[in-house]
Amino acid sequence: MRQTILLIVCTVFKSTVLGCPGACNCYGSIVDCNSKSLSTVPSGIPSSTIILYLQNNRISSLDINIFNGLTQLQRLNLNGNQITSLDENIFNGLAGLQELKLNDNQMTSLDGNIFNGLTALQTLDLAGNVLDCSNCELEQLKFFLQNHTVGDAGAMCNGTKVVDYDFIKCIEMTTEGASVTTQHQTNLYGISTDSTTHLHLIIVAAVCGVVLCVISIIIISYIYCHYKSKRSVNSINVD
Numbered sequence: 001m002r003q004t005i006l007l008i009v010c011t012v013f014k015s016t017v018l019g020c021p022g023a024c025n026c027y028g029s030i031v032d033c034n035s036k037s038l039s040t041v042p043s044g045i046p047s048s049t050i051i052l053y054l055q056n057n058r059i060s061s062l063d064i065n066i067f068n069g070l071t072q073l074q075r076l077n078l079n080g081n082q083i084t085s086l087d088e089n090i091f092n093g094l095a096g097l098q099e100l101k102l103n104d105n106q107m108t109s110l111d112g113n114i115f116n117g118l119t120a121l122q123t124l125d126l127a128g129n130v131l132d133c134s135n136c137e138l139e140q141l142k143f144f145l146q147n148h149t150v151g152d153a154g155a156m157c158n159g160t161k162v163v164d165y166d167f168i169k170c171i172e173m174t175t176e177g178a179s180v181t182t183q184h185q186t187n188l189y190g191i192s193t194d195s196t197t198h199l200h201l202i203i204v205a206a207v208c209g210v211v212l213c214v215i216s217i218i219i220i221s222y223i224y225c226h227y228k229s230k231r232s233v234n235s236i237n238v239d
Contacts, residue, residue, distance in 0.1 A: 019046040029072070033057070041066045048072055055101065056080040062090055075099040079125065082106055088114050096120050103154060104128035109135040110155075112144030127154025131162060136170035138162055 020026035021042035024033040029050040033042060038057040045052065047069045059081040067073070073094055083105040091097065097118050103125040109132060115121060131138060138157060145153055145163040155162040 019044065021045060034077075045070065051075040053077045054081070058082055060084060060106075062086065064089060067091065067094060070094065071096065073097055074120075077101045079103045079105070079128075084108070086110065086114055090114065092117055094118060099123040101125045102129070106130065108132045109137045110141050111137045112141035115144055115148075121148070121150060124150040124153040127156070129155070131155060131157035133157035133160070133162070133165050133167070134169075136167065138165070139167040139170050142167065 021044045023036045023038060023042050024031050029048055031045055031049045032053045034053040035056040038059060040059060041054060041062060049070055050072050052073060055077040060083060064087045071093060074096055076097060079101040084107060088111055091114060095117060098120050100121060107129040141155065142162050142165060152161045152163040157165060
């Protein structure tokens with residue numbers, strides 16, 4: 001009984017005084033939530049955390065705000081979970097992060113722009129994810145890996161390193177998309193350029209028709225008036 005009470009007191013003390021999530025162990029600026037069968041990242045992680053271990057759990061998704069305020073974080077381990085996708089803003093505010101492990105998850109695609117704010121990043125591990133190179137988002141990941149000092153990050157798709165993969169189909173799709181957009185570009189009224197051209201031709205033809213009608217009426221009126229005037233003169237001469 002005494003041991004149970006002591007355990008409860010220690011747990012409460014750790015969670016409230018030390019600010020450590022109940023399911024985790026904390027050692028100074030290290031928060032260890034490794035292998036705790038967690039399905040979500042626990043809340044209440046101290047803002048002073050420098051190292052956060054979340055590997056080998058059952059985490060499948062990350063709340064977009066879960067890492068807010070962890071500006072001191074330098075190492076984040078999320079490997080060995082069931083993460084399928086990441087929001088593009090998930091790592092916002094983690095400019096000091098130096099090591100990020102996302103290996104051995106279940107991601108099929110990953111936009112390289114997600115890492116743009118991690119200016120201090122030195123180590124990135126993406127190995128063991130089933131990345132699908134038919135998804136053109138991975139081309140952005142390729143550009144990121146080529147332009148940063150994190151190597152190839154172990155990212156593979158279709159048996160090839162993402163950093164070496166030729167995304168020619170994505171380029172073709174982009175070109176075709178641009179061509180279609182040019183051909184079917186719409187104006188402010190939602191009418192395609194082809195339809196607009198036809199409409200302009202119809203308007204021009206209508207205006208020309210009206211002008212011709214007006215000119216014809218003027219000519220006919222002039223001829224009629226001239227004829228009538230001449231006839232009046234002839235009548236006077238006869239009288």
